[in-house]
Amino acid sequence: MSFTIAEKNIREAGGDGFAQDLASLKMVIEVRLDQLLPRGGEPSLAARYSLLAPAKRLRAVLTVLAARQCGGAEEAALDVACAVEMVHTASLVFDDLPAMDDADLRRGVPTPHKVYGDDVAILAGIGLLNGAFGVVAQAQSLSPTQRVEVVEVLSRAVGWTGLVQGQALDLAHGEGSIDDIHYGKTGALFVAAALAGAACAGAPVSARAPLVTYGRELGLAYQALDDVLDHVASDGLAGKSTRKDADKRTAVMLGSVPSGGLRAAKSRAERHLEAAAEAASAVCDGSPLVALTEHIRAHFEKVGA
């Protein structure tokens, strides 16, 4: 990423100290992502295309903030945060495929299968998911025990009760409540991002339970707000194909009429944000993770959700 873009990030973040902090963190994460992904071969080019496209890096930021809140050095959590972002990007690449949600736009650019073909996009997704585990295994600043813990946490988030299940339920393969779907699609990786940060900081076991609650509640809030955004925003503003969820069970469609659905989804998100903030305040010095809930609320307000 060029320094100009980094400066633009920070400038746009405005005067709020936390927002500037996040913008600078995002810059550090993006520089490291660029270093971690090789160049060479179409699959890695397609992976770079998806991974380095403009994005909020929210899950990666969550990992670093969880490490900070648990008293760990942010540098130690950086590669793990990048691994979390790689897992997330892999899930977007897969979910956008024609065989899945068949989306044309993501992160403000055409989806990778539109640019590189379905086969290369699938290989890019595999490479990103697999590469995340490789990055964790090679995270020199962590002990082998910490790396193993992070691998386990990430694998659980992706697996049969995480992203894989969430996407299957979302595609209507099986019965699941809206919370089951949202937890699988989003909450599971938010939980993993928080726990991975705690693992990097060598956090005490007592920190884990509130972090699980925090990740889950923040994920459910985020998904509800994302459903609202999907409903009200244009593709250009959302940076991705919207209204692909018209026939799905989303937070908005739970209501019987669209506007009632929108209001219900917003109040649903609000409840989850409050629960997240409450859980965060129980973890060591709660301030960074509480501030993140405020930041997410503000972000969605800004884009109209």
Added chain:
Amino acid sequence: MSFTIAEKNIREAGGDGFAQDLASLKMVIEVRLDQLLPRGGEPSLAARYSLLAPAKRLRAVLTVLAARQCGGAEEAALDVACAVEMVHTASLVFDDLPAMDDADLRRGVPTPHKVYGDDVAILAGIGLLNGAFGVVAQAQSLSPTQRVEVVEVLSRAVGWTGLVQGQALDLAHGEGSIDDIHYGKTGALFVAAALAGAACAGAPVSARAPLVTYGRELGLAYQALDDVLDHVASDGLAGKSTRKDADKRTAVMLGSVPSGGLRAAKSRAERHLEAAAEAASAVCDGSPLVALTEHIRAHFEKVGA
């Protein structure tokens, strides 16, 4: 797997002690695979369908034999061997997709996308690949350092210079020699299987280089013989869709006429088998891995390659 099938495996293996040993090892691996994969949700059912279909379990066997040859307990290598088999099965699920090789038959049964749909098959592949890392992270009989080493070895085999690259080259996305393609498609995971076994046994660093050579040579031999089989066998005998490679750069198609190509591929395989056996004899007690080269030669002779 039922005990009847296990007995059938062992009976079919005949009087050869090593063959019986492999048959019993295969049985142990299949019982453990069945335990490691949950039931519940369509993606895991599709994954079980692919993973537990009749297969040689060659890569998993290689992991256990490498551990044995390096003086390790086979039990300690069992879960890692299962992880290797899960990675291999994931690669088959992905490679057989309509967007890739578009194959209808694998392991003697219809490919998972034919049975469960493309979307669920992709999720099954993700679950298997991801699950392999989870299994390694939870392998209680290994130290954290050993688990991290195995995660790294597996990730390297799958990644940008391994299976992902091999499949990309095979689909003609980029320039690669026949050895580059075969190494990526097959050799890389054979190398990883051998190194993972060595890691489970806590083998000395001096064992690694010959194991890399062994895995590479055995993989290249196997792929050349598999190309021959693809050319001469029916789908039923091969247990998979054959002649999908008609327009690809295979060992057989290197020759200018089919019969010359077949002879050339067989002699190519022979050279690689000899190189593998030579490398194996340099690792501790070389016998199990040398015997495996003989076993592979005999297997392909039996099925007509």
